[in-house]
Amino acid sequence: RAKCIEFDKESQSLNATTLGYLASFYYLSHETIQQLGDKITSTNSIDELLSTLSNAKEFAGLPVRHNEDVLNEALTHLVPIKVPKHDLESPHVKSNLLLQAHFERCPLPITDYITDTKSVLDQSIRVLQGMIDISSHKGYLSTTMNLVHLIQMIIQGQWLDQSPLINVPHFEDGEIIRKLANLGVLYLPQLVERCNRDIKSFFEKVVKHPLPFEDLKDIYRAVEKIPLVEMKYSIVKSNTQEAI
Secondary structure, three states, X not given: OOOOEEEEOOOOEEEEOHHHHHHHHOOOOHHHHHHHHHHOOOOOOHHHHHHHHHOOHHHOOOOOOOOHHHHHHHHOOOOOOOOOHHHOOOHHHHHHHHHHHHXXXXXXXXXXXXXXXXXXXXXXXXXHHHXXXXXXXXXXXXXXXXXXXXXXXXXXXOOOOOXXXXXXXXXXXXXXXXXXXXXXXXXXHHHHHHHOOOHHHHHHHHOOOOOOHHHHHHHHHHHHOOOOOOOOOOOXXXXXXXXX
């Protein structure tokens, strides 16, 4: 019923389907694979994919402790995507809220939620990888791209429409990011290039936003870890068979 195996009448044997192979490869339950196979379409938005992800069987064991429905209700006011308010004791709703709180970087009400968030993030990666394989197997480019964006959101801890510069130390308040945007610096490689190894001069003379020495040291440590990749490519003619 979950479409993970099929019966071959001629050979009288059971064979794994693509969904079955993916369930085995990513250690996902057959219920999750069935749900993903049914829910993933060619036009899924990130909001829909987040809901599908959090409803996976793998999150059913997330603890919802006494009175945590009250804490979950409070979280609904801090995150942008709505969840079913009649089901705030559900581990799936809680998983959705914790993922949104991770993107939003909003404070969690109790320390138990920090541990729960780590558990959800650890589980999310392999479920999303399975979702990406199912979507790409079906040939759904738009949905596959949204899933890639979603997995990147989880890794970076931010929404897709937020500046990637938010991950640089001491850029959290947004003022520096706005000043950099006015200078045309929108991405991390641009920041590396403009700093040109002289961060102090760049922030004082160009950005006109002097920073304490310790803050500059933190920024420098982060910037110097950013890999600079140069890519060269060329387009070659190819016949149809080779292109396929």
